[in-house]
Amino acid sequence: MFTHNSYIHQFTDMMSEGFIFIDHQGNIQIYNRKAKEIFGVIHNQGIGHEAGRLEPDDIVIIADNCLGKDDGGLTPKDLSILGIRDKGLEMGDSIIAIGVYKGEKILPVYKYRKGHENWDTLNLEAYYCDLDIDVSIDNRNREIHICVNQQDFYIEFVNSIGHIVIVEGQTQKVKFYQSRGYTVRGESIGDILKGKPYRAKGKGTEELNVIGKNIFEIHMGGPTINEFYDAATGKDLHYRDKFREINGRSTLCTLLPVDHEGKRMGAVLKVEDISELRRVIRERDEALKSVDEMERKLRDHKTENYLFPEITGESQELFYAKKLAYKASKTNSTVLLLGESGTGKTLFARAIHDESKYHNQPFVHINCASIPENLLESELFGYEKGAFTGAKNEGKIGLFEAARGGTIFLDEIGELTPYLQGKLLQALQSKTFIPVGGTKTITVEVRIIAATNKNLEEEMLQGRFREDLYYRINVFPIMIPPLRQRKQDIHSLVYALLPKICERIGSGKKAISGEALQALVYYDWPGNIRELENVLERAANIAEGSTILSSHLAIPRDKRQISEKSNQIRSIKEVLEETERKAIERALRISGGKKQAAMKALGIGKTQFYEKLKKYKLDSSENRN
Structure with a gap:
């Protein structure tokens, strides 16, 4: 019923769920692209690496949350190849280990927890063979991170997992990292430590050809794969949308036997990846929580x-x-x-x-x-x-x-x-x-x-x-706005800066008169806060009493003619020009100095805009950024 017809393969590759068909002998006839992505048959993400195998003097980093499970049957004895010979280490224990493959002269670094202990996280940080290494096993969130020189190799798990990263001893470049689908590719920790070669990863790498192979060669058994095989070989077994774990992945499965003219031809397994969905939901929830928290703080x-x-x-x-x-x-x-x-x-x-x-x-x-x-x-x-x-x-x-x-x-x-x-x-x-x-x-x-x-x-x-x-x-x-555009801050700046200045120069506590404060407010401060600090320090030094007066301020006198200027009646033209100037300054400030955006916000043309910049002397470095 199902054949190698290219149209069937093209159609199934368009599906958003994984789709696998095995014949009555358990051999794979269809394994669509989504199924390959779910189970890691193809792996085009991450930095990638060439094909190869573990070599002497390579640096090996292992994070295994249960020795012997989903790690290729790794045993404490297998770790002796890294120099780890701890008699307290047993099957079922969790371990983080860093060592040199067949490197007897360099001692390993490791940490482990007994299988019967309750714990949420296991961490190990080390500077090992000129590498910054940070490893964590997070049982609560079901994820493992191996960071090498700030490069993070992350993997999720449901119950058990063995994660491994290998760094080439001479070049200190990552030559292998574990990723989902290692069971399918035959690249568990146990396989790697025993010298089995591993496949290349990254864009452009050759896909593992699974067509024609027996389902147990690719998925190594487990309850769901056993049911799949039983249904294909004649057992009356079927179900829809049931939660199942396959190769350590949380999935939603539909199993259907395939009959033709009363004869069992095989079975179909449709798979949706729930672990990816859970990760996306968790990331979304964390992002929404972060946004809500930020908005709450901003509203306060x-x-x-x-x-x-x-x-x-x-x-x-x-x-x-x-x-x-x-x-x-x-x-x-x-x-x-x-x-x-x-x-x-x-x-x-x-x-x-x-x-x-x-x-x-x-x-x-x-x-x-x-x-x-x-x-x-x-x-x-x-x-x-x-x-x-x-x-x-x-x-x-x-x-x-x-x-x-x-x-x-x-x-x-x-x-x-x-x-x-x-x-x-x-x-x-x-x-x-x-x-x-x-x-x-x-x-x-x-x-x-x-x-x-x-x-x-x-x-x-x-x-x-x-x-x-x-x-x-x-x-x-x-x-960051210049001080002349936020003059209302001058009062608080003076009250914050003056006590520190007086303490630093040892002048004793000094106050500032209202007249002097007004003079500071009406000055334009081309040197901004740094200039304000200098003016206050000089005034604190020369003021003989406990109060700083306007006569102690080293700012141009024509900027301090406050009462005369403020009491003058201004023409409508002056008021309109000042309003126009402020509107242009505000548009430039809000747009981050981008003139095109400021022009659009003000609703004026390019020629008129640049004429006004020139008129109000705004075409300076402060407004071009």
Whole structure:
């Protein structure tokens, strides 16, 4: 009834469920593409690797939640090939082990739990043979992670599983990793440790041909496969939409015998992958929970204080920037902080790091403008022994490597030379770099936060900043408003800064008069918060009494003619022009400096828009980003 007709195979490959047909002898005649995906007959995901086998001096990492089950019958004795000869280890125990295959000179590292113990997670972190290795078995969520140099090899399970990653000893490249379908491919831990070759993975690799093979060659038995075979060979057995476990996968199965003219021809098994559905539902629930939690925090009346209380200010302009920064802290994306000098970009970068999942890891700040060009490359990427005249004998690690697992803050990134821009682009794209004078590639996983007070779009158009690097770092831009656009924050900034300044310079406590405070509010602050700090420090130093007066403030006097200016009657033209200017400034700020978006929001043409930028002197670096 079922044949090798190509039309039948094409039709079944279009199905969204797995479809397997075996004949009355148990031989596979149809095994559609979805079934191959469910059971790992094809595997086109992940980094991929070539075909091969385990070789001496390879580094082997094993995570097995039940010795002897779904791991190719692995026994404690089998682990002696890695140097593990622990008499307390028994079948049914859970183990995480790191060792060198047939490498007697290098001791293994391992941790295990007895089979009768109740536990949720088993973890092992180690720096082994120059590799950062982090392994976890999570019984609660039914998943195993093996991380090698920040590269995660993840696998789910229902009851039992054996996960393995192999790293080539000389090159330190991953040469094999376990994935679902290892039973079908004959690549369990037991098989691998006994020297059985493994197949290649990744895009373009050859599929395992299962047609014509007996069902037990591919699925190695189990209740559901036994029922499938029994139905195909004549037993009166059938059911619809029943939960079954096949090869460690949770599935929803329909089993139907196939008869033709009263004769049993075989059986069909239709399979839906529930484990994948469960994973998607869990990820969705976690995402919705995270969104709900964030929205609850943002709705709370204390939100403005909660969002980075170390960043002082209550203005809407600052609050908008803080909200973006908070969202940025919950992602892995590269952040680009835009704004004039002195607006607090370093404070924002530190706050994003402290609120992120990297908060327990290093935060490394480098000002690209403060380090001489000829030293910047070695500072960023380090150097090897004897790389240049004056280099340390032992070499030096770079700031990228020092920030491993954490955040590196590249301040004033617009000052990088084209050569260093290219080196940085490579590091961002591949997470790898080569130290100055070295030949070995170093892999690091770091969160990038960049900052600049330059107009990178214009720098890019002028050929001074690489276009590909610009788009690589401009993933999550945040515009930090200048102080003149959030003058209502000046009061809170003064009250926050002045006590710290007085304590630092040892001047004793000082207050500020209302007249002096008003003078600060009406000044435009081209140097932003940094200038405000300097003005307050100077005033605290020269004020002989306990109160700072307007005469102690080192700001231009024409900016302090408050009463005269505020009491003047202004013409309608002046009022309209001021309103128009503010509308353009707000459109540029909200659009992140993108002129096309600002034009569209304002509803004016390009010529008129640029004329007004020129008229109000807004066509500056602060508004081009």
